[in-house]
Each structure stands twice: as structure tokens, then as C-alpha cells.
Amino acid sequence: MSNLTAALALSLLVVAAVPLAQTETAQLTDAQIEQFLSKARVTRTRSAPKGITGSTRATLTDGTLTHEAHIQTIDETVREFRSMREVEFNFRDSWTFNIAAYKIDRMLGLHLVPVSVERYWNGKRSAFTWWVDDVMMDEGERLAKRLQAPDLRCWNDQVRLLRVFDQLIENIDRNLGNMLITTKWRIWAIDHTRAFRRSPTPRAPKDLTKIDRTVLARLQELDEPTLKKAVGRYLDPYEIKALLQRRDFIVAHFQAMGEEVLFDRGSEPACADTVPVVPR
Numbered sequence: 001m002s003n004l005t006a007a008l009a010l011s012l013l014v015v016a017a018v019p020l021a022q023t024e025t026a027q028l029t030d031a032q033i034e035q036f037l038s039k040a041r042v043t044r045t046r047s048a049p050k051g052i053t054g055s056t057r058a059t060l061t062d063g064t065l066t067h068e069a070h071i072q073t074i075d076e077t078v079r080e081f082r083s084m085r086e087v088e089f090n091f092r093d094s095w096t097f098n099i100a101a102y103k104i105d106r107m108l109g110l111h112l113v114p115v116s117v118e119r120y121w122n123g124k125r126s127a128f129t130w131w132v133d134d135v136m137m138d139e140g141e142r143l144a145k146r147l148q149a150p151d152l153r154c155w156n157d158q159v160r161l162l163r164v165f166d167q168l169i170e171n172i173d174r175n176l177g178n179m180l181i182t183t184k185w186r187i188w189a190i191d192h193t194r195a196f197r198r199s200p201t202p203r204a205p206k207d208l209t210k211i212d213r214t215v216l217a218r219l220q221e222l223d224e225p226t227l228k229k230a231v232g233r234y235l236d237p238y239e240i241k242a243l244l245q246r247r248d249f250i251v252a253h254f255q256a257m258g259e260e261v262l263f264d265r266g267s268e269p270a271c272a273d274t275v276p277v278v279p280r
């Protein structure tokens, strides 16, 4: 090979290597990500930042793709748990809820929760969750720095949907570190190990301000057999029942409020970066 040909080949390699890795990740389907998280080899682990449940950040590779994952193994039931706000009986903190949250998010078409799968890790069942790329800050940092999204409409649509989701799954731990914001102001909701309580009505109905029309339709369609099939391995029958009772409340609430509380996420071209790209 001449020097020129070699140099050309090398530059092509360099050009091809960087964008390919990025586009590959961006275009992966949920099914491909699930497959990767289930099968890829763990090459490195360390403690995840910030959190309090002692979770792990891991590097995974399948030979072609290398990506980070979050591993959550916690599975605790405490008879009496005292938080700053209340005393909770039979308090559950479980990795299983990360997977249930992912699956229910997709059933509703929200795409706010990163892909999460069940996998054995150090002899324990655990949740392996796709590590969110391009995180710019979490909600805590945004508030501390008093930053506002460049397009408030796109931001508000996401926040409203996340609030509805948290009421539906009765998440008592949407602390400011559990809401990640990417460089494109896309929101990702993480850490659902303290969700799926058993109240028959939402704790904060005031959070139910507006809803996407399609999400509302999908909420209405949720039923016990479908949920049992999708998440029966991760939620017990009481947790599913309570979720459906809260669903009934949420649907009735929005129906009573009428047309003006409905929006169509993504109808605004400016929101393209915050609307999920769902590759087929």
C-alpha cells in the first residue's frame, strides 16, 4: 500500500469510527438495548454517583458496542420506615420496580424511562438499566443554577407527563437527582425502586395538570390481564390493583377537565429533540 493510500485508509477509519459509534447508539431499538443489557459482558464496575442505595455503574461490551449500565440489586422490605415526611409500613425498596416502571412507561408511549432488564449479577437478581448519555445536569442542579429550558413548551410537556407517571406509579422518590436532563433538554426519569405503593388514589392530584392525548388513550386501555402479563413478575397483585385504581382516578380527573388540558406532544417542531425517537 502506498503512503497515500495508507493515509487515506486511516483517515477513513478515523472518520468512520466516531460517528458510527454515536449513530449506532442513537438508532438502537428498545429490543436491541434489552438484548445488549441482558447479554453484554461486564468489563468494569464502580459505585454509581450520588445515590444512597449503593448501586453500581458498569461498563458493558458485546464486542461491537461498549456502553455504560446502571446495576441495582436492592430488594428490601422494612416493617416501619421513617422518612423526613412520614412513617411508611411495609416499605419496599426494590430493583424490580425499575423494570416495572420501564415497561409501563413504554405501554403508555412515554419514553421517559431508560430501558431496564432483569439480569443475574453476583448471584442476585438485579435490574440492568441503560446509562443515559449526554447528561447535562439533574433537576437539582437546574434549580440551583436557576436555568430554564430554551423552549418552555417542550420542557413543560415533558414535566407534566412525568408528574402524571409518578402519580400513576405512586413514586415517593422523585427527588431532584432522579430526573436527568440531557444537553438537548430531554428529560429521563431514573430510580423507581421506591414506587408502586398501594394507595387507591394519587397522593398529589394537583400534579395532574395536563396530559398528552395519546397517553390518555393508552392509560384508558390499561387492564389487569395486560399488566399481569407485562409486569406480573415485578409487581404483586395488590400493587397492580392499586395502580389500576389510581389510573381510574387519573382518567376521570382529565375527562372532567375537558379539551383544554389535552396536548399533543411533538406537534411543535421546536420540540423535536425532546420527543422520543422510536426507531422501528
Ligand SMILES: Nc1ncnc2c1ncn2[C@@H]1O[C@H](COP(=O)(O)OP(=O)(O)O)[C@@H](O)[C@H]1O
Residues within 6 Å of the ligand: 048, 049, 050, 051, 052, 053, 054, 055, 070, 072, 114, 129, 130, 131, 132, 133, 135, 177, 178, 180, 190, 191, 193
Ligand atoms: N440510567 C442512568 N443513567 C445515567 N445516570 C444514572 C443512571 N442511573 C443512575 N444514575 C446516576 O447514579 C445516581 C444513583 O443512582 P440511583 O438509581 O438514583 O440510586 P439511589 O437509589 O442510590 O439514589 C443517580 O443520581 C445518577 O446520577
Ligand SMILES: [Mg+2]
Residues within 6 Å of the ligand: 051, 052, 177, 178, 191
Ligand atoms: Mg436516586
